[in-house]
Amino acid sequence: MTKQKLYWLCQFFGWGIYGFIQVFLYTIANHYDASQAVGVLYQVTYYIATTHLLRSLILRGKWLNLTLSKLIPRLLVATLALSFLNYGYLLVVEYFRARITNQDLMILTVFINTLGYWVIYFIWTIFYFTFHYVDRYNKSLKAETAAREVELMNLKAQLNPHFIFNALNSIRALVDENPKKSKESITQLSHILRNSLISDRKKLIPFTEELKTVKDYLALESIRYEERLVTNFDIDKNSGRFAIPPLMLQTLVENGIKHGIANLMHGGEISITTVVKRKQLHLQIRNSGQLNEEVQSGGGVGLANTRKRLELIFGEGARFEMKNENEKTVLTSISIPSLDQAFGELG
Numbered sequence: 001m002t003k004q005k006l007y008w009l010c011q012f013f014g015w016g017i018y019g020f021i022q023v024f025l026y027t028i029a030n031h032y033d034a035s036q037a038v039g040v041l042y043q044v045t046y047y048i049a050t051t052h053l054l055r056s057l058i059l060r061g062k063w064l065n066l067t068l069s070k071l072i073p074r075l076l077v078a079t080l081a082l083s084f085l086n087y088g089y090l091l092v093v094e095y096f097r098a099r100i101t102n103q104d105l106m107i108l109t110v111f112i113n114t115l116g117y118w119v120i121y122f123i124w125t126i127f128y129f130t131f132h133y134v135d136r137y138n139k140s141l142k143a144e145t146a147a148r149e150v151e152l153m154n155l156k157a158q159l160n161p162h163f164i165f166n167a168l169n170s171i172r173a174l175v176d177e178n179p180k181k182s183k184e185s186i187t188q189l190s191h192i193l194r195n196s197l198i199s200d201r202k203k204l205i206p207f208t209e210e211l212k213t214v215k216d217y218l219a220l221e222s223i224r225y226e227e228r229l230v231t232n233f234d235i236d237k238n239s240g241r242f243a244i245p246p247l248m249l250q251t252l253v254e255n256g257i258k259h260g261i262a263n264l265m266h267g268g269e270i271s272i273t274t275v276v277k278r279k280q281l282h283l284q285i286r287n288s289g290q291l292n293e294e295v296q297s298g299g300g301v302g303l304a305n306t307r308k309r310l311e312l313i314f315g316e317g318a319r320f321e322m323k324n325e326n327e328k329t330v331l332t333s334i335s336i337p338s339l340d341q342a343f344g345e346l347g
Contacts (some may be wrong), residue, residue, distance in 0.1 A: 007055075010046055014127075018120075019044040041092055050082050050125050075125055083117040129299055143203050143312040146305055147245060164189075170223040185223060188216035195246070203313065204243035207281065211235065212270075214249050218270070221257060228267025229257070239274040242281040245309045252285050252332050255303065260289025260330055281307055285332040291324050310334070 022040045057078060058064065087110060094100040103109055113337055167189050174182035195213045211233075218231050253270060261268040268288020273281045303322070310318040317337035325331035 011052065015044045015047050015051075016049070039093065043090070046086065046089055046253070048312075050086065050119070054082060054121070054125070055079060055128065058128070064129070064136075068284065075122075079118055079121040080114075083114045084169055086117040087113050093334070139163045139312050140203070143309060146312060147203060167220050167224075170220065174223065185220060188219050190266070191216050192220070202246055205242050205246045206240060207242045207249075207274075208240045210244055210246065210249045211239075213247075214253050214272070217250060217253065225261070225267055228264075229261060232269065232271035232272040232289040234271070236274045236276045236281075238276040239281060241276075242338065243343065244281075244336060245306075245313060246285075248306055248309065249285075251303075251306060252334075253287075255334070256285060256287030256289070259292065260287040264288055279338045281336045283334040283336070286325065287330050288328060288331075289330050290327070291322065291330055310336070 019040045022043070026036045026040075047056075061074070063074060066074070067101050090113075091100060093106060094104065127187055136335065167185075171185045171189070174185060192213055195209075215233075218229070222231065224228050253272070256270050270285070270287040273284045273286075307320050310320055314337055317333040319333070321333045323331055
């Protein structure tokens with residue numbers, strides 16, 4: 001069930017229960033008649049309409065992202081305004097039903113009734129915000145779980161003894177031949193190890209930080225593959241304003257080398273391109289090779305977890321696609337929205 005359907009189900013069911021309770025109270029108080037039932041129906045309809053209006057205001061104003069100090073005054077003003085409108089609406093209904101009295105217009109009567117309606121609106125906002133905060137908390141937990149899973153897969157695939165062994169052997173070969181390069185490679189390896197070990201503490205990291213790790217990784221792989229591995233970068237200068245799940249780009253780059261370039265006799269090329277459009281980061285990774293059945297079915301290293309993490313963090317705002325661009329190149333495309341844009345659409 002989608003959030004939209006769940007919302008309307010809760011709206012009709014919740015306010016329907018409220019209307020039933022109202023009719024029940026009128027009945028046990030021996031004040032029930034058909035006109036009372038009609039009045040309750042008008043009231044329930046009005047509550048559904050006004051709370052939906054309040055929801056639209058919350059989403060448009062991105063109140064779900066506000067701190068309590070900024071949120072509470074807005075909610076007080078909005079719910080009080082709706083409460084006054086609610087009483088005015090009922091006065092209009094009673095006027096056309098010729099049941100309005102002078103007592104209905106007294107200040108004390110207006111105050112008491114408005115306060116009662118405000119309590120009802122306040123309870124609705126508590127339910128609404130509690131649902132979203134709990135939902136966001138659950139998504140955060142799921143994202144952390146998925147992040148730990150992908151970290152384990154990366155530690156196994158990227159930082160396993162075989163990878164470290166190859167990297168150290170490559171560096172050892174450089175010690176006599178190019179001491180400066182060997183020192184630089186040791187620094188790159190330590191940077192990869194450090195970032196991988198601390199990645200489980202963060203749900204998102206700056207794109208530039210992840211890109212630096214990837215460049216270090218490719219530099220080490222270039223030692224092993226030599227001229228068989230060519231790398232290219234075309235990075236939009238605004239890419240640093242975005243955040244991505246840690247090790248996501250690293251996973252995809254390694255996937256391209258492992259399933260593509262490593263299987264080609266003459267090696268190949270891997271390129272990373274980013275473009276920022278309409279508050280979205282569009283990331284493209286191209287590598288020489290062709291998709292096989294294992295990778296296409298999601299069996300590549302961390303691909304399933306990458307899709308899941310993007311879905312949990314960004315919802316429908318993110319897009320992930322991997323395909324054969326042509327007979328020689330695999331294209332991986334990812335679109336990531338800014339965080340305020342992603343969370344502002346919750347509801």
